Amino acid sequence: MDDQTRRPTAAERARTLAYGVADGVLAAPGVPYAPVTAHITDEHGVPLLLMPAASPIAAALAGAGDDLTATLRLSDVAPVALPDRVRGRAWLHGWVSRLPEDEIRGAALTLSRLHPRPELLDLAAGDGDWTILAMDVAQIEVEDAWGSATLEPEEYALALPDPFVAIEAGILSHLDSAHRGELRGLLAGLPCAARATSVRPLGLDRHGLWLRCELPDGEAGAAAGEPLDLRVAFAEPVRDLAGLRCVYRRLFGAAVPRP
Template sequence: MPETAAPSREYDHDVPGGGPSVPPPLTDVEDAARRSPAEEARTIMSATTIGTLATLSEDGSPWASVVAFGLLVDGSPVLALSRLAEHGRNAAAEQRASIAVSGPVIGDPLDSARVTLAGRLVKPATATEVAAARAAYVAAVPAAPAFIDFTDFTTWVLKVERVRWVGGYGRMGSTTAEEYALAAPDPVAANVPRAVEHLNDDHADALLDMARNLGGHPDATHAHCTSADRYGLDLVVKTPRGTTISRLGFAQPITEPHGLRSATVELARRARA
């Protein structure tokens, strides 16, 4: 008999036996807001000043290099590139470019957040634009005053056309340049690692109450906070039925950097009411 061709496959994520079961909530759970992809992207870009710039070499081949950047008020990256460097010569000849930036790495690097912005490099045209770009770069790169005015350096602004955010395994999204420009960075992002550590170390009982009474898992035996943002907390919850994740929303979005404590205290109060 002729051999039967194997069916074509576009992915290899099949899990024999269907994989482990994820226990669903046993009670009704309120929908909790999350940061939009645009907010995620702006938050990552605002948290660091180092990224990987991709430019096109003279022969059309891609060239990646680590660069420092500042941000304009609309989130556009500002770069100061020397023509002595290959990326500086590439930018002068071909303005298509992208920059990839990683958020803080906690545990598995591939399960950490990152964002890619793609667009075109442009030179600030007016005196106002030049001053704004220079100020943004100098504010982000302390050493900049020592070199930014050298004649071989050019100040560029990446005019964003495409945005792609990846939050880790199974969490990703794209957004428009307009949505990215209008989004605001999360005001609590810088305080999240310390806050999450404090919750897990000192308030495990409160997290368990949240999982049981707000997260829909009254049979929870353990709850561990994995992340937080201006809208709520993410928990990993263990139950006799298996392990799952739970999203808990704050009563109101946090608007200032030190608002996590009061928001989580209110969340614990609701869980125990």
């Protein structure tokens, strides 16, 4: 199988980062950076951003008219407690605007599916302390382990986020707490596996699993304080949790568990 078919495309990576799990900060010219309280994208990748109504970005938008030039900065942080946990970044450039009043309730319900926060209940009931902004995306940049890319909005909108983005944190936490020996066994035969002080899960997508190998001081990469990240590619893309369980059974069955 060609290597390009065993990895997510740049557009899929951007859609996954924008989905709503990654940490978000909204930046606009002349306005202090505003951490995004919660965010999610709709089926077309349009970001919906929960923000305090009294935030500087909301005030600037009120004075700007219909919309405001802004950038949504996203940081993908590994759910497992590791050094250097940032796995990737994305920048969505475009314009933010307030949602019309008749769309607020539906947007609050959409956000609540991923972020069941009390602020959304208040907002849906007409509370004035919070607002939801929508972003019209004009250009996208993504940078991660596969490199960097700049995307047009059309290819971004047509892509889909990874099917495991919303449950990746739970899966990786389980692998880290219960299957470290099996994870080390996946690297059997590689010199780094025998030397590594630990092998821990770093990332998961439908094409494969990223593992973080911590090496002793003086080893390649470790001298500079840099761990070694390795990729375990699946034989074919996985579509759902049942398929993922089958892949894990095959991988772990063939691996030699190591302490």
